[in-house]
Amino acid sequence: MHRILFALLLLAAPAAAQTYRTDFDPSAHKGPRSGPANDVMVLGSPHLSQLPDRFRPEALAPLLDRLAAWKPQAIAIEALSGAQCDQLRRYPYRYADTVPDYCWDPAPARAATGLDVPAANAEFEALLATLPATPRPADRRKLAALFLAGGEPASALVQWLRLPVAERKAGDGLDAVLVARLTTLETRRDESLMIAARLAVRLGLQRVYAMDDHSADRAMPKAEEAAYGKAMQAAWDNPVLKRRMAAIDAMQGDLATSAGVLTTYRGYNAPGQGQIAFDSDFGAALEEPSPQRFGRQYVAYWETRNLRMAANIRDMLGEAPGMRALVIVGASHKPYLEAYLHQMHDVRIVDVMPLLR
Numbered sequence: 445m446h447r448i449l450f451a452l453l454l455l456a457a458p459a460a461a462q463t464y465r466t467d468f469d470p471s472a473h474k475g476p477r478s479g480p481a482n483d484v485m486v487l488g489s490p491h492l493s494q495l496p497d498r499f500r501p502e503a504l505a506p507l508l509d510r511l512a513a514w515k516p517q518a519i520a521i522e523a524l525s526g527a528q529c530d531q532l533r534r535y536p537y538r539y540a541d542t543v544p545d546y547c548w549d550p551a552p553a554r555a556a557t558g559l560d561v562p563a564a565n566a567e568f569e570a571l572l573a574t575l576p577a578t579p580r581p582a583d584r585r586k587l588a589a590l591f592l593a594g595g596e597p598a599s600a601l602v603q604w605l606r607l608p609v610a611e612r613k614a615g616d617g618l619d620a621v622l623v624a625r626l627t628t629l630e631t632r633r634d635e636s637l638m639i640a641a642r643l644a645v646r647l648g649l650q651r652v653y654a655m656d657d658h659s660a661d662r663a664m665p666k667a668e669e670a671a672y673g674k675a676m677q678a679a680w681d682n683p684v685l686k687r688r689m690a691a692i693d694a695m696q697g698d699l700a701t702s703a704g705v706l707t708t709y710r711g712y713n714a715p716g717q718g719q720i721a722f723d724s725d726f727g728a729a730l731e732e733p734s735p736q737r738f739g740r741q742y743v744a745y746w747e748t749r750n751l752r753m754a755a756n757i758r759d760m761l762g763e764a765p766g767m768r769a770l771v772i773v774g775a776s777h778k779p780y781l782e783a784y785l786h787q788m789h790d791v792r793i794v795d796v797m798p799l800l801r
């Protein structure tokens with residue numbers, strides 16, 4: 445009899461596993477009972493580098509005004525940290541394609557400062573900890589050089605733009621090559637530079653925080669590249685994605701004016717965008733029918749990347765609990781980051797839409 449019961453239990457196990465729900469929800473246990481929570485606002489953004497030529501950077505002014513009015517105390521950006529890029533470079537068999545696409549080349553800054561990425565990170569952390577309330581231009585030039593050597597160009601631009609124009613010159617670790625790079629960053633179309641870095645300067649912040657993660661990237665075997673591409677294109681050939689792309693084209697109709705830019709950002713951050721992103725992209729990939737389950741490999745990468753991005757943001761919040769933090773990220777990441785961060789005990793997600801009106 446015992447053997448029969450045991451066999452029946454084994455047979456029932458898969459069904460039970462399918463219906464099991466954990467009885468613990470971290471988001472149901474919010475705190476602290478005393479002291480402020482961490483307020484996190486996530487701004488979903490188009491990638492400025494991919495906008496059509498009619499986009500005018502000066503049209504970002506009212507968006508910056510609204511974000512500045514919220515007074516964030518820290519700003520996180522969709523960029524890889526110098527520390528992660530240094531790690532990825534050690535594993536070229538896996539990240540040979542990732543590094544050139546997503547990592548700043550610190551070699552010229554290493555030549556100018558004599559510091560590799562870990563040493564430069566240690567130096568700029570130490571300098572930030574002892575920075576006077578009114579830093580000298582030499583301090584800012586040194587920090588800019590250290591941030592470049594540490595693989596953090598957006599934070600280097602923050603220090604560069606906080607210098608008086610007459611002090612934006614070589615010296616204190618910055619040579620002519622690095623000055624030229626910083627000058628180029630001033631006009632590069634990138635939301636981490638044109639929005640986050642300039643907002644940090646306006647708010648008197650010393651840096652921005654690179655929170656992107658590409659450690660889940662994998663080099664696709666050459667023999668599978670064509671099949672993977674074909675399978676994913678088939679998954680993305682769906683009516684929801686066609687409607688989504690048409691809506692994006694309509695949102696981006698007028699990018700030369702402030703009103704048009706605000707309309708674009710309202711569209712990207714409107715309620716329901718997360719469901720549309722899922723239905724058109726990740727949900728479609730989840731049901732992709734290839735024998736290799738290419739779509740599910742893609743979803744695994746996407747979820748892992750967002751979880752690690754959320755973890756990096758959570759780590760940033762731990763530096764000064766009770767802060768007000770702004771996250772600027774590609775719009776498809778926004779719903780995932782909000783959902784994951786909402787699970788954290790002392791994190792409160794703040795709706796960005798009222799700020800965009």
